[in-house]
Amino acid sequence: MGSFTNAVKEEILQLDYKNKKCCMFSMLYGFLFCAEKENDKYFIKTTNVEIADCFLRLCDILFKKKHLCYYNNGEISIESSLFRYFTIVEYKSNIFKCPDCEYHFLRSLFLIRGMVTDPNKSYLLELSFSSENKANELFSMLSDSSFKFKMRERQGKYVIYTKDSETVEDYLAVIGANNATFTVMNSKIIKDVRNRANRISNCDDANINKSLDASKKYINAINYLIKSDKISKLSEQLTETAYKRLEFPELNYTELGKKFNPVISKSGIFHRLEKIVEIYEETKKEE
Numbered sequence: 001m002g003s004f005t006n007a008v009k010e011e012i013l014q015l016d017y018k019n020k021k022c023c024m025f026s027m028l029y030g031f032l033f034c035a036e037k038e039n040d041k042y043f044i045k046t047t048n049v050e051i052a053d054c055f056l057r058l059c060d061i062l063f064k065k066k067h068l069c070y071y072n073n074g075e076i077s078i079e080s081s082l083f084r085y086f087t088i089v090e091y092k093s094n095i096f097k098c099p100d101c102e103y104h105f106l107r108s109l110f111l112i113r114g115m116v117t118d119p120n121k122s123y124l125l126e127l128s129f130s131s132e133n134k135a136n137e138l139f140s141m142l143s144d145s146s147f148k149f150k151m152r153e154r155q156g157k158y159v160i161y162t163k164d165s166e167t168v169e170d171y172l173a174v175i176g177a178n179n180a181t182f183t184v185m186n187s188k189i190i191k192d193v194r195n196r197a198n199r200i201s202n203c204d205d206a207n208i209n210k211s212l213d214a215s216k217k218y219i220n221a222i223n224y225l226i227k228s229d230k231i232s233k234l235s236e237q238l239t240e241t242a243y244k245r246l247e248f249p250e251l252n253y254t255e256l257g258k259k260f261n262p263v264i265s266k267s268g269i270f271h272r273l274e275k276i277v278e279i280y281e282e283t284k285k286e287e
Contacts, residue, residue, distance in 0.1 A: 004118040008172065008180045012107055013050050015176045018061060022097035023104040028058045029095050030108030033138070035078055036130060042078040044112060051111050052076050102145065107175040109138070116168065116180070119187040123165040125172075128157045135160060147171065173227060185223050186216070193250045215249050218273045221280035222246055230283050234276065241272040 017027055035042050046052055052071040059069050059082070069078050096102050109127055117124040129135040135158030139151045142160065148167045151160050162168060165188055172181045222242045225231045234242060244259055257264040264272075 004180070004183075005115050008116055008177045009048065009051070009111055009114075011177045011179055012111065012175055013054060015107075017054065017058070017104065017107075020098065020100070021062070023100050024058055024062055026095055026097075026101035027104035027108045028055070028062060030105040031055045031058070031112060032078070032083060033105075033134065034109060034112035034129075040080070042080055042083070044076040044078065045074060046076065046112060047074045048111075054111070055108075103174045103176070106171065110171075110175055116172070119165070119168070119184040122163075123168050123184070124161065124163050125168045126159050126161040128154075128159045130157060132158050134158075181227070182220060182223065186220070189216075189219055189249050196250055215245060217277060218245050219249055221277045225276075225280055225283065228283070233279055233283065238272055238276055238279075241269070242276055245273065 017024060031044060035044050037043075044055070049071075055076055056069055056071060063082070069076060069082070071077075096105070113127045113129060115124075115126045115128070127138065129138070132153075135151060139149060139160050142149045147162070147170065148164045149160050149162045151158065153159070162171075165184060169181055169184045169188075172184065222231075222245060225233065225242070231239065231242070240260075244256060248256055248259060251259070253266040253269040257266060257269045
């Protein structure tokens with residue numbers, strides 16, 4: 001559990017957050033949203049030095065050290081005057097200025113409060129808070145954004161969570177954890193193939209795994225093109241082939257060709273799929 005969570009956090013910490021000023025403010029707001037208060041002292045607990053460094057760099061870039069924040073012994077201490085720049089109740093009108101702002105906000109929330117299980121074992125993503133008000137506010141915001149989260153109280157914490165694989169996938173995608181997103185996608189494909197195998201009495205497990213391995217690179221390429229809205233680069237024939245491959249990941253080239261009308265030959269299917277991979281690789285180079 002922890003290792004996959006750490007891998008996700010390491011991945012998003014590698015992203016360039018020093019771009020649009022409004023997005024940097026939104027990401028900083030996400031950090032401050034996670035702050036706790038005790039005896040008029042504001043602080044964020046984290047043992048991850050890179051996360052603390054990300055927060056301090058944002059403060060430095062946006063406020064030129066006007067508001068003192070420092071990191072010591074697993075705790076970021078925050079000057080209270082920093083909070084007056086952020087209105088929590090009216091976050092959408094005062095903080096989020098462009099479509100990417102909300103994603104940066106969700107990114108820093110995950111860095112401080114997030115946990116996600118290894119999708120090869122189960123699907124679970126959580127954001128936990130000590131404050132019920134903050135949990136309710138965030139839950140309302142996520143619901144408005146069509147995320148399928150639930151909320152519960154557990155051991156004195158208010159936990160916003162989802163066990164829905166698509167919601168886990170979508171959250172990881174919007175915060176920029178692309179490698180983790182593909183891991184979730186691939187785990188779903190593998191599980192779906194295994195479920196199909198259990199329903200088909202004459203289906204041999206070894207053949208399924210062999211077909212799955214052969215189709216994995218195509219499925220990864222197709223999912224990337226769909227998620228990045230580049231699927232329109234494909235011709236009508238290639239688009240049809242792409243969705244057939246996703247629908248029947250366990251079929252070999254000959255079997256997949258029989259799903260078309262008219263039937264397409266084994267070599268025809270192979271060349272179409274290879275062309276899709278070629279377009280995917282070109283798209284990656286352009287980005």
